[in-house]
Amino acid sequence: MSDPTEDKINEAVRNPRNMGEMQDADAVGTVGGADCGDMVRMWLKFGEKEGKKVIDRASFQSFGCQTAIAVASVATEMLAGKTVEEALDLSADDLSEPLGPLPPMKIHCGQMVEGALRDALAGEDESKPAVADTSAAAPGLVDQLKAPQPGKIKIVKLDEDP
Numbered sequence: 001m002s003d004p005t006e007d008k009i010n011e012a013v014r015n016p017r018n019m020g021e022m023q024d025a026d027a028v029g030t031v032g033g034a035d036c037g038d039m040v041r042m043w044l045k046f047g048e049k050e051g052k053k054v055i056d057r058a059s060f061q062s063f064g065c066q067t068a069i070a071v072a073s074v075a076t077e078m079l080a081g082k083t084v085e086e087a088l089d090l091s092a093d094d095l096s097e098p099l100g101p102l103p104p105m106k107i108h109c110g111q112m113v114e115g116a117l118r119d120a121l122a123g124e125d126e127s128k129p130a131v132a133d134t135s136a137a138a139p140g141l142v143d144q145l146k147a148p149q150p151g152k153i154k155i156v157k158l159d160e161d162p
């Protein structure tokens, strides 16, 4: 019997949504997995809905594993119409939820997508300090990712090409 999550991942990989570079993007975020060597990049285009700034559309590129492609595919669909605040409230579990629970060894693939989203949204949330200035706030994913975690998977932000 096949695993429903695996079936959904395979389907998303066969038919990925919103894959590819967005030429007119307003924001881009990139993370790399130091251990697996994979990379996820997410582009966001903002719009306005009922006087609020919202994500009009999102796209991604994922160099690496199929789970990250599948999560990024469903996440970019989920993000359309969300405010920056709503998007920042989404965890890796939320972003991968349409696929079902990820197996433990694939949880970091969802966290890569969350990391790319947070990197793209850094500085966009006017109600909270920018991600780069979280010294007074509770540590977020980006801070946790920057911290050395011996023996654990580490995800690092990759700089943009010049």
Ligand code: FES
Binding pocket: 033, 036, 037, 038, 064, 065, 066, 067, 068, 106, 108, 109, 112
């Ligand atoms: Fe690294 Fe999936 S194995 S992103």
